[in-house]
Amino acid sequence: xxxxxxxxRRKSLLSRQKIVDAQAAGLLADSxxxxxxxxxxxxxxxxxxxTDSAKxxxxxxxxxxxxxxxxxxxxxxxxxxxxxxEAICLAALTGSSxxxxxxxxxxxxxxxxxxxxxxxxxxxxxxxxxxEIELERWKDMVKSVKIHGENPDAKIPHLEGPRALCCSQxxxxxxxxxxxxEDGDRCEALVAMGKEVIVVDLNPLSRTSTTASVTIVDExxxxxxxxxxxxxxGPLNTDQDWDNRAxxxxxxxxxxxxxxxxxS
Amino acid sequence: xxxxxxxxRRKSLLSRQKIVDAQAAGLLADSxxxxxxxxxxxxxxxxxxxTDSAKxxxxxxxxxxxxxxxxxxxxxxxxxxxxxxEAICLAALTGSSxxxxxxxxxxxxxxxxxxxxxxxxxxxxxxxxxxEIELERWKDMVKSVKIHGENPDAKIPHLEGPRALCCSQxxxxxxxxxxxxEDGDRCEALVAMGKEVIVVDLNPLSRTSTTASVTIVDExxxxxxxxxxxxxxGPLNTDQDWDNRAxxxxxxxxxxxxxxxxxS
Numbered sequence: 001x002x003x004x005x006x007x008x009r010r011k012s013l014l015s016r017q018k019i020v021d022a023q024a025a026g027l028l029a030d031s032x033x034x035x036x037x038x039x040x041x042x043x044x045x046x047x048x049x050x051t052d053s054a055k056x057x058x059x060x061x062x063x064x065x066x067x068x069x070x071x072x073x074x075x076x077x078x079x080x081x082x083x084x085x086e087a088i089c090l091a092a093l094t095g096s097s098x099x100x101x102x103x104x105x106x107x108x109x110x111x112x113x114x115x116x117x118x119x120x121x122x123x124x125x126x127x128x129x130x131x132e133i134e135l136e137r138w139k140d141m142v143k144s145v146k147i148h149g150e151n152p153d154a155k156i157p158h159l160e161g162p163r164a165l166c167c168s169q170x171x172x173x174x175x176x177x178x179x180x181x182e183d184g185d186r187c188e189a190l191v192a193m194g195k196e197v198i199v200v201d202l203n204p205l206s207r208t209s210t211t212a213s214v215t216i217v218d219e220x221x222x223x224x225x226x227x228x229x230x231x232x233x234g235p236l237n238t239d240q241d242w243d244n245r246a247x248x249x250x251x252x253x254x255x256x257x258x259x260x261x262x263x264s
Numbered sequence: 265x266x267x268x269x270x271x272x273r274r275k276s277l278l279s280r281q282k283i284v285d286a287q288a289a290g291l292l293a294d295s296x297x298x299x300x301x302x303x304x305x306x307x308x309x310x311x312x313x314x315t316d317s318a319k320x321x322x323x324x325x326x327x328x329x330x331x332x333x334x335x336x337x338x339x340x341x342x343x344x345x346x347x348x349x350e351a352i353c354l355a356a357l358t359g360s361s362x363x364x365x366x367x368x369x370x371x372x373x374x375x376x377x378x379x380x381x382x383x384x385x386x387x388x389x390x391x392x393x394x395x396e397i398e399l400e401r402w403k404d405m406v407k408s409v410k411i412h413g414e415n416p417d418a419k420i421p422h423l424e425g426p427r428a429l430c431c432s433q434x435x436x437x438x439x440x441x442x443x444x445x446e447d448g449d450r451c452e453a454l455v456a457m458g459k460e461v462i463v464v465d466l467n468p469l470s471r472t473s474t475t476a477s478v479t480i481v482d483e484x485x486x487x488x489x490x491x492x493x494x495x496x497x498g499p500l501n502t503d504q505d506w507d508n509r510a511x512x513x514x515x516x517x518x519x520x521x522x523x524x525x526x527x528s
Contacts, residue, residue, distance in 0.1 A: 020294045030284045033294065037301020041467065044302075045309075045519075203305065255309075256520045 012040060012048060015082055015221060022081040027112050029104040032078050035181070042202035043219045045255045050226060053250035054218040058227050060242050061178060061198040061214050062094070066235035068176035068196075071096040072148075076103065079180045079200075079220055080113050084120040086224035089129055092141040093231035096178070099170035100149030103183050105162040110149065117147055130232040146170075158189045180220045187211045200224075204251035215244055217251035276304060276312060279485060282345055291376045292341040293368040299445070300342060306466035307483045309519045314490060317514035318482040322491050324506050325442060325462040325478050326358070330499035332440035332460075335360040336412075340367065343444045343464075343484055344377050348384040350488035353393055356405040357495035360442070363434035364413030367447050369426040374413065381411055394496040410434075422453045444484045451475045464488075468515035479508055481515035 003013045019036045022028050050058075065071045073087050073096050080087075080100065091098050100113050121142060128138035148170030155164040156171070163186065166172050177190060180200035184207030190197045191211055199212040200223045209215045216223050267277045283300045286292050314322075329335045337351050337360050344351070344364065355362050364377050385406060392402035412434030419428040420435070427450065430436050441454060444464035448471030454461045455475055463476040464487045473479045480487050 016295070016298060019298070023294060030287060030297065031280070033297035034280060034283070034301035034304065037298035037303075038305040038308075039301075040298065041302040041305035044467070044469075203308070205308075 009048070011221075012043070015219075016040070018081055019078065022077070025112070027081060027109060027116065028077040029102075029109070031104070036078060039181075039202045039219065042255075045258055046202065046217070046251070047254070047258055048219070050218050050222050051251065051254050053247050053254070054216055054223070055226070056240070057214055057216040057247050058218070058223055059230060059236065059238060060240065061216060062227055062230050063235050063238060064176050064196055064198060064214065065090075065094040065096055065178060065231075068096075068174075070174050071176045071178070072099055072170050072174035073097070074099050074101045074171055074177055074179040074182075075113075075117065076101065076181060077109065077113060080117055080120075083180070083221050083224040084117050085124050086221070086228050088117070088121050088124045088142060088145060089228045090178075090224065090231055091145045092124075092138070093129070093228065097146040097148060097170060099167055100147070101152075101166055101171060101179075103163050103186070105165060114147070114150055121145065121147065129228060132232075156186065156189045156193065158192060159186065180224070182208050182212075184208045184211065204248040204255070209248060213244065214242060215248060217248070273312070275485075276307070279346055279483075280304070283342065286341070286345040289376070291345060291373060291380065293366075293373070295368070296342050303445075303466045303483065306519075309522055310466065310481070310515070311518070311522055312483070314482050314486050315515065315518050317511050317518070318480055318487070319490070320504070321478055321480040321511050322482070322487055323494060323500065323502060324504065325480060326491055326494050327499050327502060328440050328460055328462060328478065329354075329358040329360055329442060329495075332360075332438075334438050335440045335442070336363055336434050336438035337361075338363050338365045338435055338441055338443040338446075339377075339381065340365065340445060341373065341377060344381055344384075347444070347485050347488040348381050349388050350485070350492050352381070352385050352388045352406060352409060353492045354442075354488065354495055355409040356388075356402070357393070357492065361410040361412060361434060363431055364411070365416075365430055365435060367427050367450070369429060378411070378414055385409065385411065393492060396496070420450065420453045420457065422456060423450065444487070446472050446476075448472045448475065468512040468519070473512060477508065478506060479512060481512070 003010050023033055073091050075087055087098055100117055125139050125142045128135050148167040152165035152167050154166050154168040154172035156166055176196045178198045182199050187208040188211050196213045198214040199208050200216045200220050201209045204217050267274050287297055337355050339351055351362055364381055389403050389406045392399050412431040416429035416431050418430050418432040418436035420430055440460045442462045446463050451472040452475050460477045462478040463472050464480045464484050465473045468481050
């Protein structure tokens with residue numbers, strides 16, 4: 001499919017095509033396409049842009065990753081396909097490790113996604129995200145990013161079946177975890193383990209959004225790209241007490257405003 | 265997958281499963297799942313219920329089908345899977361014919377969908393929707409519903425490629441067409457042919473919604489089921505001048521209200 005360069009919704013259509021292609025290639029569960037469609041609709045209502053409130057959440061998330069003893073970025077199928085490169089950059093800049101962890105786990109999909117993230121790691125190594133980081137140093141930073149997921153040897157308590165599986169050196173021992181597009185049950189279970197859980201979710205009313213420690217109500221590519229740019233600057237002393245509920249109310253107000261503007 | 269009987273979102277999850285199964289069986293294009301997900305998100309914001317404004321649109325749509333000289337109900341993959349039986353009932357009650365017409369046309373999917381709608385026709389024949397219609401009469405009514413789609417021999421002007429194809433005895437010659445879940449380009453092209461176009465679309469801001477003659481902002485199963493129940497009563501003299509823009513503003517207000525209620 002060819003999408004004209006000047007199409008007003010070009011980014012959204014390119015993302016959709018990536019998801020459709022990845023599903024055809026066996027990287028995603030069927031429900032991944034439905035989840036992507038739900039995200040499209042919420043993003044449409046939010047105006048396909050990053051709100052000020054989302055920017056604050058992204059800064060808060062980044063500060064927590066920098067502050068963490070053992071931060072982990074947990075990537076599922078959709079987020080790997082859409083923003084795997086950004087996840088690797090972010091992990092390199094914040095000293096996080098990455099775990100590929102999918103809800104509907106099959107060996108085939110895990111194998112394909114791990115191969116994909118390793119390819120992305122090689123790609124990311126080739127170009128530093130900042131003039132202030134020399135290429136050789138950047139290569140070392142990226143090389144040092146550990147990729148977990150291949151041999152899950154731990155379980156998230158209170159979950160049953162394959163969705164409980166995780167890696168003892170990855171998610172299981174993390175104090176701060178960035179998990180874009182997480183399921184509600186799993187988000188609750190991770191919070192119950194005492195972790196700080198940062199999610200990216202375009203539905204401010206979802207159980208994931210209302211359960212997480214920090215909810216970034218933004219599209220995952222935009223959120224991850226912006227966090228990479230912010231991470232280059234390093235942590236900022238923002239001194240804000242984070243009120244996640246207030247952030248969700250802001251996001252709902254944005255949706256409410258956009259429906260009002262468009263109907264008037 | 266088993267969904268508990270008392271799950272608050274049971275209907276939505278059952279529909280999702282139908283779509284996932286139908287895609288696995290080859291009845292749907294990949295993008296069908298994404299479209300379904302978008303619908304889920306809008307329905308969630310609308311409260312997964314039929315608003316008063318949607319009920320008025322459904323009554324208006326029905327009156328137009330009854331009043332038409334040559335009404336056609338155009339069904340794509342998603343709507344056939346979700347509400348094919350209701351479409352047959354509605355066609356039988358309003359004297360409409362049905363055309364299977366899909367945007368990403370392939371011979372395989374057309375064959376599967378036509379077989380499916382014919383199976384549904386046989387199923388619907390077995391039970392009258394009303395005590396006032398005897399079974400023998402009902403059977404004759406259902407039998408008389410023509411199913412078009414197999415041999416498209418006409419083109420919708422201003423469209424290119426397979427998406428332009430339609431049947432001369434179906435969509436091409438219809439004066440009133442009910443086409444749930446239509447694409448924006450096609451909706452415009454059908455309106456440009458001088459037809460009255462009735463759509464079912466959960467996004468009140470979509471090009472389809474803003475272009476159609478009557479837009480029913482409702483989930484397709486709920487909309488079709490309610491229209492069948494209303495069709496049993498026959499046409500009503502409502503004497504309303506239809507203002508489609510006002511109906512869309514109502515729907516936007518509902519979404520805006522639900523986000524406000526939930527954030528306060």
